[in-house]
Amino acid sequence: MSLSLIFDMDGTLFQTNKILEISLQETFNQLRIMNLWEKETPIEKYREIMGVPLPVVWETLLPDHTNIVREQANEFFHEKLITNINEGNGGLYPNVKEVFGFLKERGCSIYIASNGQVEYLNEIVKFYHLDQWVSETFSIEQIQTQNKADLVQTIMKKYKIEKGAVVGDRLSDIIAAKSNGLIAIGCNFDFAQEGEMSQADIKIDSLQELMSLECILN
Known part of the structure; x- marks a missing residue:
């Protein structure tokens, strides 16, 4: 067998840690530009929950935001992850x-x-x-x-x-x-x-x- x-x-x-921080920072910088975030980027919180399904990720990182904002953040985050992958920043x-x-x-x-x-x-x-x-x-x-x-x-x-x-x-x-x-x-x-x-x-x-x-x- x-x-x-x-x-x-x-x-x-x-x-993932090689591209996680920069991609997450860029995502939350975008949220700041949109006046949707004021605090520090929750990098450590993301590390704690790494591996859970994506809806849970954004419910955890953006607990007070709408699902529309969470979806926008997720789309932007993945665009940045893919960019960093193709630029060879991962491994x-x-x-x-x-x-x-x-x-x-x-x-x-x-x-x-x-x-x-x-x-x-x-x-x-x-x-x-x-x-x-x-x-x-x-x-x-x-x-x-x-x-x-x-x-x-x-x-x-x-x-x-x-x-x-x-x-x-x-x-x-x-x-x-x-x-x-x-x-x-x-x-x-x-x-x-x-x-x-x-x-x-x-x-x-x-x-x-x-x-x-x-x-x-x-």
């Missing part, structure tokens, strides 16, 4: 391509499941040529429930996955794995939280460790 690995994107494969975590090549050589199937928007994810995949290893990239936008576990279930059904793991840095990734009978591999990276990582079946400090995990490669 072949093994399938489903990877989160932000904070797992892609070092993959170390050894992503090496690990993907290793896994593919051993017959593993690789997928991406993310709470990010479709266009944003596609830009990352295209810029770093990840499609040479990744079978398909899935966004939470593609399902109605906005639930990561349901997104993983959708992938499993489409590709008839019976054995595999979800690799991610947040609790939603761990829950998505366990609720679907997969191994939960927690990435103890930039946005990871200790309490969440303790619930993973396996915790890694670098993606390269996937190359020596006998429990998933055998």
